[in-house]
Amino acid sequence: MSQEARRTPRARPGRSGILKVAIGLFAGQGVAGTSLQHIADAAGVTKAAVYHHFQAKEDILTAALAPAIASLESIVRNARAHSSAASRTEDTIAGLADQAVQHRHIWSVLLKDSSVTESLRTDPEHEKLFDELHALLEGDQAAESARIRTATFLSGLVGPLIDPRCRDLSDDALRAGILESGRRLLL
Numbered sequence: 001m002s003q004e005a006r007r008t009p010r011a012r013p014g015r016s017g018i019l020k021v022a023i024g025l026f027a028g029q030g031v032a033g034t035s036l037q038h039i040a041d042a043a044g045v046t047k048a049a050v051y052h053h054f055q056a057k058e059d060i061l062t063a064a065l066a067p068a069i070a071s072l073e074s075i076v077r078n079a080r081a082h083s084s085a086a087s088r089t090e091d092t093i094a095g096l097a098d099q100a101v102q103h104r105h106i107w108s109v110l111l112k113d114s115s116v117t118e119s120l121r122t123d124p125e126h127e128k129l130f131d132e133l134h135a136l137l138e139g140d141q142a143a144e145s146a147r148i149r150t151a152t153f154l155s156g157l158v159g160p161l162i163d164p165r166c167r168d169l170s171d172d173a174l175r176a177g178i179l180e181s182g183r184r185l186l187l
Helices: 003-007 014-029 036-043 047-053 057-080 085-102 104-112 114-121 124-138 144-156 158-162 171-186
Strands: none
Touching: 014 036, 014 047, 014 057, 014 104, 036 047, 036 057, 057 085, 057 104, 057 114, 057 124, 085 104, 085 124, 085 171, 104 158, 114 124, 124 144, 144 158, 144 171, 158 171
């Protein structure tokens, strides 16, 4: 290899590239199992380069989850506009199915890693968002069984996203399956 070829700088992934790598690592080995050094190594940059874009791993996690959180906020806002509890629940199920398909990797991080969910719940705004989401899915049912069905549906969203037997499912098949499961459990 010539000296000039060795001096040619390689492309740097930048903030979005580091974020993409981090999401893959978070999904594969969990947030706790992923260090900043892991992220830097996988992105092909130094740890200092990661720090240039993010102050801490928590900042990477926040940025990685931002699309999912924004989607949840939109789902809640749209569902609240319906007049009947059944319509609100149906709209919430459909919104969650759409987002599970659109953001498979992000949702698998959010739903699979309990430390992420716990971290989000420590933020009062996120806690309120999750409480509203649960209320929309439970509808007018105050029974413990409604809470259990809601928790089952939400935790079940991650199943097809991480199960290797479901990886080959088309987006349409995945969405239809999530809708059917949600309707059976919650309506």
